[in-house]
Amino acid sequence: MKAIVETGVKQLEIQELPMPVIEKDEVLMKVRANGLCTNDLRDYLGDMKYTYPRIGGHEFSGEVVEIGSEVNPEHFDVGDHVVKYIIPACGECHYCKTGRENLCIEVSKSTTFQNPDGISGFLGMSQYITVKSRDLYKYPKEVPFTHSAFTEPLACVVNSVERAQLMFGQDVVIIGGGVMGLFHVVLAKLSGTRVILSEPNAERRKLAEELGADLTFDPTKVDAVAFVKEQTEGRGAEVVFNTTSAPQIAKQAMDFTATGGQTFMFSSLHPNDPVPTDMGVVHSYEKLITGTVSPKIPTFYRSVQLIAKGIVDVTPLLAKTFDYTDAVDAFEYALRPDTLKTIITFD
Ligand SMILES: [Zn+2]
Ligand SMILES: [Zn+2]
Incomplete structure (x- = not known):
C-alpha cells in the first residue's frame, strides 16, 4: 500500500509500505479522505518533537474491507463506512476510568508520537490502517467521505x-x-x-x-x-x-x-x-x-451524529481536495493563511 511519509522537515514521500495485518479485534480500514489539521502543518514545518519517519493524519474516514474473527459483524462489517476515534487511550488509567480519556496518561508515551524503531504518527495518511473495533464509528453510506472526515475536528x-x-x-x-x-x-x-x-x-x-x-x-x-x-x-x-x-x-x-x-x-x-x-x-x-483538548468518546460520538444527521453542514468549511499523489501541493495549499479545510483523498 502507499502512504504519505514525512522523512524530515518539509520532506514528504509517497512510499510503498507493507499491507498492515489485523488482529482478531481489529478491522482493516481503507482510508478514503483525510483532513489536514494545523498540527499536520506544524509537523510538516518541523515545529514538533516527534520522531521521523512519521505518517500524520488524524482526521480520516473510510470503509471497512476486512474484519477480525472477534469483531461482531452486527456492529461492524465489510463495506461499512467508518471513522476512528484517534486518541490512543489506555482505558485503564485514572483519567480513562473517570471519563476523561482525552487526558489519558499513556497517550503521550504512545508510538503515535515517539517511535524510534518504526513510524510515528496517527497513520491516517495511508491507504490502509488497522483499527480496534471499539474505536470505530459508523456513518450512513450517503454521507461523503470528505464530510465524515470532519468528525474529529468537529468533535474537538x-x-x-x-x-x-x-x-x-x-x-x-x-x-x-x-x-x-x-x-x-x-x-x-x-x-x-x-x-x-x-x-x-x-x-x-x-x-x-x-x-x-x-x-x-x-x-x-x-x-x-x-x-x-x-x-x-x-x-x-x-x-x-x-x-x-x-x-x-x-x-x-x-x-x-x-x-x-x-x-x-x-x-x-x-x-x-x-x-x-x-x-x-x-x-x-x-x-x-x-x-479544552481533543474529543472524549461521547463527544466524538456526538460529532458523528451532528454530521450524519445533517445537523451540522460541513460543506462551507471544505476548501479543496487533493489526490494523495499531490500531497506536497495539498500541504502547501493548506499553509496559506486564508484557506479553510484541505482534504487529501485516497482512491
Ligand atoms: Zn486535528
Ligand atoms: Zn488512560
Whole structure:
C-alpha cells in the first residue's frame, strides 16, 4: 500500500509500505479522505518533537474491507463506512476510568508520537490502517467521505462547547474564524446564544455571518475589548472561546470575559510563552479560565451524529481536495493563511 511519509522537515514521500495485518479485534480500514489539521502543518514545518519517519493524519474516514474473527459483524462489517476515534487511550488509567480519556496518561508515551524503531504518527495518511473495533464509528453510506472526515475536528469543538454548558440568550465571543472558530460559531448558535466573532479576515467574517454569527468585527481596526463591552452592556461576554494560538490574544480573551464568565483556551499557544494573568480579578470577579483538548468518546460520538444527521453542514468549511499523489501541493495549499479545510483523498 502507499502512504504519505514525512522523512524530515518539509520532506514528504509517497512510499510503498507493507499491507498492515489485523488482529482478531481489529478491522482493516481503507482510508478514503483525510483532513489536514494545523498540527499536520506544524509537523510538516518541523515545529514538533516527534520522531521521523512519521505518517500524520488524524482526521480520516473510510470503509471497512476486512474484519477480525472477534469483531461482531452486527456492529461492524465489510463495506461499512467508518471513522476512528484517534486518541490512543489506555482505558485503564485514572483519567480513562473517570471519563476523561482525552487526558489519558499513556497517550503521550504512545508510538503515535515517539517511535524510534518504526513510524510515528496517527497513520491516517495511508491507504490502509488497522483499527480496534471499539474505536470505530459508523456513518450512513450517503454521507461523503470528505464530510465524515470532519468528525474529529468537529468533535474537538463539541468537547469545547459542551464544557461551557451554554445557556439560551448568553453572549459568546469566539476569537478566530478558521475551521475551528467557525465550528464554534455553528455550535454556539445551535445552543441558542448570541455569537460575536473576532476575526481580521473579511471573507471569514462574511462566512461566519452566513453560518449564523450575530456580530463580527475586525480586532485590528477597532478597540476590540471596548467593542465587546459596548455590545454587552459593559459586561463582556459570559463565555469566550479562543481558537487562536498567539499568547497576546489569550490575554485579550480574558479581557473579553464578563464578571462571573468563562474563558476557554481551545488552541495550543505558539510560541508557548507565559501569559500575564490578574489573579486578583480571577478571584474578585469569579472568572473561570480553562482549556479544552481533543474529543472524549461521547463527544466524538456526538460529532458523528451532528454530521450524519445533517445537523451540522460541513460543506462551507471544505476548501479543496487533493489526490494523495499531490500531497506536497495539498500541504502547501493548506499553509496559506486564508484557506479553510484541505482534504487529501485516497482512491
Ligand atoms: Zn486535528
Ligand atoms: Zn488512560
